[in-house]
Amino acid sequence: MQGPTEITFKDVTKTPELEDLINGKIAKLEKICPQMISCRVMVECPQKHPDTGNPHRVRIDVTVPPSQEIVAKQSASEGDMHTPLETVINNTFKAAEKQLKKLSEKEKGQVKIHPEQQVMGIVTKIFADEDYGFIRTVDTGDDVYFHKNSVLHDDYDRLNVGTGVRFVVHMGEKGPQASSVEIEYQPKPGNIA
Structure with missing residues (x-):
């Protein structure tokens, strides 16, 4: 990756296991799209006591040349409130992978916008x-x-x-x-x- 990787935790306990999981997923994204410029990951818990939905929110922003950006996110309102954070992270990275693969295929096909x-x-x-x-x-x-x-x-x-x-x-x-x-x-x- 040409630029920095940023991993931010907000109202979520930062553990080595979570960091390793996220860094492993970022490495997988780099294999799909080696020309990635940057990757920002935000993991937060915006709801302390949710009545419904998962309390965690994960957002991934990836920038690729020529200044294109993909965003994958799972909001706190999506999913089951008992879904483990690791599962939310995995699902969000799967969505990012899908978008990067689609973008890479488009670039390989040399699709031009007229x-x-x-x-x-x-x-x-x-x-x-x-x-x-x-x-x-x-x-x-x-x-x-x-x-x-x-x-x-x-x-x-x-x-x-x-x-x-x-x-x-x-x-x-x-x-x-x-x-x-x-x-x-x-x-x-x-x-x-």
Whole structure:
């Protein structure tokens, strides 16, 4: 890996066994995608006394060239409240592996994005604190989900409701989602529809 590995524990006891498990899983990701730039893993327990769902949350952010980022996460609301933390970590890394394999296959196939494959749209909702939003396509009027990591040139913070973007639509696990989101125009203040 070209850059650093960051493992953060928040309200979870950091043990050598957990660190070894996570480092082993990161090494497996590196075998799938040797050109990884960085990998950040966050393990936390946001709910001290949950009524439902697993108390643990695991998030994995992997950056690969040319500044593409994949995110795999399991929220505290998902799964059984008695699922061991190690299982939550394993499941989250499996999701990251699946995304990296798909990305690697795409790169090997030399799939190029042509302007005619891109869609124009307007940002209709943005949830800055949660790093995602929705874009309404100009041609069909459908709302398409996008994540901060799918915005090119680190321009996520420049997006506002009404910003015009060009993007590519892919089918995600929960429906259509945008990738390669690029700002085409910014509305002038006071001209937001």
